Each structure stands twice: as C-alpha cells, then as structure tokens.
Amino acid sequence: MKGYAMPFGRPWHLTDDVYVPVNSDAEFHWVFAVVALKERCIKVYDSMSSNSSNRKLSSEIQKMATMLPKYLELSGFFAQNERTNWSILKCYQGKNKSRPFKVSHVTGIAKQESSSLDCGIFVYAYAEYLSDGLQVSSCGISADTLRLRYASLL
Template sequence: MDHQNLNARGQEHHLIEYINGFRMHAAVPWHTVKDIFIPVNIKEKHHWIFAVLSFSERCIFFYDSYESSGYYAAVLAEIEKIAKIIPLCLQACDFYVKKGIDLQNHPRYKDKESSDMFDVLFEDDLTQQPSGSLDRDVFMVMYAECLSYGHKVIAIEFDPNALRIRYAALL
C-alpha cells in the first residue's frame, strides 16, 4: 500500500484524526504518550487481537489469544496492513516532529525506510483460549488491562467468567 492509494481511499484522513486526538472522546494526541493500544478485529475469522504500538522501541507488539494455523494467514494479513498504514500517516501529520524524534539521527529510526519504521513482534507464551471458545474479546481486554497497569502479560490460568463478573459489578 503506497501513500497515493492510502490517500485516495480516504483512510489517511480518518487515521490522522485519531493520531491527532480528534476522533475519540477520551483520546489524546499520539505524540503525547509512550504507547498506543490498538484492538484489531480480524473480521473474516470473527476474531480480535491486541496490538501495542511502542514508539520508544520502534515496534508493534501483537497479542493473540488464539494461535491456530487456520487463523494465522488472516491475522498476518491484517497486521501487515497496520504496519504499512501507520508509518505513512505518522509522517503525513508530522508526528515525528511533534514527538521530537529526528528520523535522520535517532539510533532506532535512522537506518529505516519510511514505509518500514516499525518492527512487528508476536508475543509468545500467552494464555490461550480453548478451541471453539467465543471469549476472544475478553482475552483482548485482559491483555489491555494488564499492560495499562504496567504489568507484563504472562501465561496464567485465566477465568473469563471472573473478568465478566468483575466488569458487570462495575456497571
């Protein structure tokens, strides 16, 4: 996906609005935070994965609760789209200037192409949902909650019903 295709389809404008903090009620501009949490819907598989865009590590970390060979191609295709579109939009809205990142001299960025700014890493050893489970969204929320409190997501026994009950009690 190149810059012209991105702009021609109108997607660039919407993503840039998110990056600048204009689209969501509880949003702040991306250049003011360390990491961005992104829920990713793999529509064709009715599946959710969780992504963390880390500017300090120049990496997109992906958390997937259902690592199945039948899902891998669809997940990878969606990840490749994200890894291409985000750097284009970051440059289009002067993100790196606002963040104070000098692309020519920053040790993590200086040898990278503008379309290949972020490494992509799949996090391993995560709690996996059982085959046939419909708890994909609950696992994604659990990953987001752990990471938002600064905890590392580790493989543990996870009870999706306990999380549902806790959230229901908060309502």
C-alpha cells in the same frame, strides 16, 4: 505515560504506546495490538494463535504496520520533538520514516480454550494488564471470572 491507551485529545507524540483491538474480517476473532512507537514495533497478543488465525490476521496487522508510519510521517508526527527526539532513537536512525513497523507476535501468554468465543475478554484482560504496567501472564486468566468482574464494574 507507558501503556496509555489511545489518547483522546492528547497529541500522538506525547504517547509511548497505542492500544488497538484488531478484528479479522475473515473470522469472528479479535486480537490486541500494541503500537510501541519508540520501538517502531507492533506487538500482537493473540489469545488463540492457531495457524489459520495467524495467517488471516497477519495480513490485517501487516496493513496497519505499512499504513501507520506513512500516516505518522504525513501528519508531522516525527517533527514533534518536545518529548521524544525520534531521529536519535536507534530504530529510526538512518531509516526511511515510511518503512513499515516491525510486527512481533507475543508468545507465552494466557490462551483461551479452543472451543470458546472469549477473545474479547482476553483482549480486555491484556489491555488491563499492560496498562497497569504488568506482564501478561502465561496462565491464570479465567474468562468466567473476568466476565463477572467486568459486569460488576458496569
């Protein structure tokens, strides 16, 4: 189930990773976040990753990193042990369950051109790579090719 996007009708405790597109209120920019539940980490894939973009998005991601564990604790997520015994995972052992998730900005990934508005295409491409069990490449993502490909799928 690794890389399974948000499960409609599927319980959270049966999912390893949850995919979340995140929009910055301050800018017209999207990033891709992977909530790695078994690692207690939010991995951020940003196709721009400029300093101003990082500062604005960091506050959005940090809000999610703080609110998510509280929601999971209150919803009884950590009590569900049929697939994963959360208490024996190293990142959960002896720690307050409502402690914020660690945030990790993934580096070495393909980036969009600085003048483009292709962040949505890159978010989709990152999701596709990861859901297929692949690493996001450091180059070779062509927004024009992806637009054509995704349009043909529609």
